[in-house]
Structure formats: C-alpha cells, structure tokens
Amino acid sequence: MVKAAVLGASGGIGQPLSLLLKISPLIDELALYDVVNTPGVAADLSHISSVANLKGYLPKDDGLEHALTGADIVVIPAGIPRKPGMTRDDLFKVNAGIVQTLINGIVKFCPEAFILIISNPVNSTVPIAAEILQDAGVFNPRHLFGVTTLDVVRAETFVQEYSGERDPSKAKIPVVGGHSGETIVPLFSQANPALDIPADKYDALVHRVQFGGDEVVAAKDGTGSATLSMAFAGFRFAESVIKAFKGEMGIVEPTFIYLPGVPHGAAIAKATGVDFFSVPVELGADGASMAIDILGSATKKEKELLDISIKGLKGNIEKGIEFVKNAPPK
Numbered sequence: 001m002v003k004a005a006v007l008g009a010s011g012g013i014g015q016p017l018s019l020l021l022k023i024s025p026l027i028d029e030l031a032l033y034d035v036v037n038t039p040g041v042a043a044d045l046s047h048i049s050s051v052a053n054l055k056g057y058l059p060k061d062d063g064l065e066h067a068l069t070g071a072d073i074v075v076i077p078a079g080i081p082r083k084p085g086m087t088r089d090d091l092f093k094v095n096a097g098i099v100q101t102l103i104n105g106i107v108k109f110c111p112e113a114f115i116l117i118i119s120n121p122v123n124s125t126v127p128i129a130a131e132i133l134q135d136a137g138v139f140n141p142r143h144l145f146g147v148t149t150l151d152v153v154r155a156e157t158f159v160q161e162y163s164g165e166r167d168p169s170k171a172k173i174p175v176v177g178g179h180s181g182e183t184i185v186p187l188f189s190q191a192n193p194a195l196d197i198p199a200d201k202y203d204a205l206v207h208r209v210q211f212g213g214d215e216v217v218a219a220k221d222g223t224g225s226a227t228l229s230m231a232f233a234g235f236r237f238a239e240s241v242i243k244a245f246k247g248e249m250g251i252v253e254p255t256f257i258y259l260p261g262v263p264h265g266a267a268i269a270k271a272t273g274v275d276f277f278s279v280p281v282e283l284g285a286d287g288a289s290m291a292i293d294i295l296g297s298a299t300k301k302e303k304e305l306l307d308i309s310i311k312g313l314k315g316n317i318e319k320g321i322e323f324v325k326n327a328p329p330k
C-alpha cells in the first residue's frame with residue numbers, strides 16, 4: 001500500500017500533478033491538501049476509474065493531519081509562482097513561511113515520509129525543510145529531495161536536434177547544482193548517448209536550460225510560471241521514488257539533496273564547499289541510497305559553470321537556514 005499526499009493540490013501544478021498521481025497504478029491512496037478548492041478538485045478527480053482512493057482536505061477539521069497521516073510520500077507544490085521581472089528568490093518572503101508550516105505538519109504527522117519539494121526557491125526551501133526536520137530530531141537526509149527534474153526534462157528536450165533521439169527522454173543528461181538561473185548546470189559532456197554539440201551553439205544551449213523557466217514566465221505574461229511541464233517532471237520524479245521504494249533497482253535521478261547525509265555525498269560536499277547540491281542520485285527502498293560523483297569528469301568550461309553555480313548557491317542555502325534560525329520560538 002502506498003499513500004501519496006499533494007500539498008498545494010489546487011494550484012497550477014497541483015491539479016495536473018494530482019491527475020497524473022491519480023492515474024498511476026503505483027499509488028493506492030491519494031490525499032489532496034490545499035488552503036482552497038480541494039473539495040472540487042477531489043470530487044472531479046475521484047470520478048476517474050483508476051486504482052487510487054482519493055480524498056481532498058482543507059485546513060479546517062484537522063485537514064493537514066488527515067492528509068498527512070500514513071503518507072509514504074509527500075509532494076509539495078504549494079506557494080506563489082513568479083511573474084515577469086521576478087527572480088525565484090523574490091518568492092522567498094511568502095513561500096518560506098508556507099514551506100515552514102507544511103514541514104511542521106510533516107514533523108507531526110508523517111516524519112518518515114519521502115518529502116519532494118517543488119516550491120520555489122528550491123535552493124532555499126530545501127535547506128529550510130532540512131533545518132526544521134533537524135531541529136525536530138526527525139531529519140532523514142535520504143528522504144528529502146528538491147525536485148530539479150524539470151531542468152533535466154528541458155535539457156533532454158532542447159538537445160534533441162543533437163541527440164537525434166525520436167523520444168527526447170531517451171537522452172540521459174545530468175543537470176547538477178541548484179534550481180535557478182546560473183546555479184543550474186547541464187553537464188552535456190556526460191550525456192548518454194554522447195552528444196555532438198557544435199561549439200557555436202553550446203553557450204546558447206546552456207543558457208536555455210538555465211533560463212528555461214523565464215521563457216514560460218514571459219509567455220504566460222503575468223499569469224504564472226511552468227505548471228504542465230512541471231507536473232510532468234514532478235510526477236516523473238515521484239514515480240521514480242515510489243518505484244525504488246517498491247524494490248525496483250538501478251533508478252538514478254538528479255535531485256537537490258543534503259549531501260553529507262547521503263552515502264558518497266560528503267566527498268562531493270567537501271569538493272564543492274556546499275552541503276546542498278543537485279547530483280545524480282541512486283534511489284532505493286530507503287530513498288537516496290547513493291550520491292553519484294560525476295563532477296570530477298566535467299570539462300573545463302563546465303567547471304567554470306560549476307564555480308558560478310556554487311557561488312550563487314551558498315547565499316541561497318544560508319538564507320534558508322537563517323530563516324529557520326531566526327524564526328520565533330513555537
């Protein structure tokens with residue numbers, strides 16, 4: 001039996017993500033929580049003739065407690081999205097508090113669940129979650145993931161003309177670092193199968209992966225950011241976590257983790273100087289079973305990109321940790 005919960009289930013990401021989870025045969029029970037509209041979203045999705053038994057919850061009547069109790073996996077797309085002209089860091093003020101509230105709920109009602117954080121800025125919201133879980137004495141770094149799969153999905157899509165794959169997802173391209181602008185680093189040199197990117201196209205391709213989110217924000221013209229592609233990416237990552245939990249071997253996904261708490265991660269933390277970083281991670285029944293160090297094989301150009309990424313990430317991570325340290329005592 002697998003129970004999944006979506007927090008922020010009525011939103012632009014939450015609704016299509018909940019649809020994908022509802023039709024997945026891997027999930028037996030699905031709980032949808034949001035501060036608004038979950039009765040309608042749940043009523044609608046509950047008519048779909050698929051395996052998952054689905055219920056919607058609001059904050060009233062202990063909704064968060066009911067949504068989270070017994071959950072094996074919690075996916076969090078709650079929080080405000082960007083508008084043109086904003087950075088993901090501009091979302092911190094509002095979203096840090098939302099993530100704090102929801103992680104406090106997880107501490108109380110399902111501290112052993114896998115936690116998948118989509119809410120931006122991921123570079124800071126994941127450290128916020130880690131710090132809260134740590135303070136509560138329930139932090140299992142193998143169970144906490146910042147979802148950076150959309151960066152991988154974009155890289156696969158944008159290199160299709162060079163990968164020659166009819167199905168772009170067949171090209172495995174590790175994307176490492178963080179999830180905002182220059183902290184995102186596609187390692188095209190590590191693609192499998194190998195790519196032949198013309199030298200004069202390389203910089204534009206890297207830039208497109210790093211700033212793909214801005215393309216969508218601009219096109220949506222003030223009405224939000226990526227929702228449908230993110231639902232696809234969030235579902236792909238959640239499905240990988242669940243498949244590994246159920247015993248499937250050999251699943252590897254890049255994800256933003258607390259490196260010192262995951263086997264083989266401490267060496268990467270030492271080499272980069274940051275504790276939180278997205279790297280390819282082997283998933284197992286207990287979550288992140290091993291961080292895979294591919295940074296040493298990066299090209300000179302990729303190492304320059306990594307240096308820029310690390311510089312940016314340090315401030316984002318520190319900001320998340322400080323937020324929890326300075327939070328008023330509960």
Ligand SMILES: NC(=O)c1ccc[n+]([C@@H]2O[C@H](COP(=O)([O-])OP(=O)(O)OC[C@H]3O[C@@H](n4cnc5c(N)ncnc54)[C@H](O)[C@@H]3O)[C@@H](O)[C@H]2O)c1
Nearest residue numbers: 008010011012013034035078079080081118119120150230
């Ligand atoms: N990690 C990524 O790659 C990635 C990609 C796209 C978007 N995002 C981020 O995901 C977040 C959500 O984006 P969206 O487009 O779905 O936004 P949205 O505004 O459409 O939906 C957010 C939902 O969160 C709900 N919410 C707010 N506070 C809540 C709380 N305390 N508890 C439960 N639910 C709450 C809202 O009611 C709303 O339904 C944003 O922060 C966005 O930047 C991340």
Ligand SMILES: O=C(O)C[C@H](O)C(=O)O
Nearest residue numbers: 082088120213214225226
């Ligand atoms: O760009 C955004 O703000 C949303 C998301 O992080 C994305 O990469 O599309």
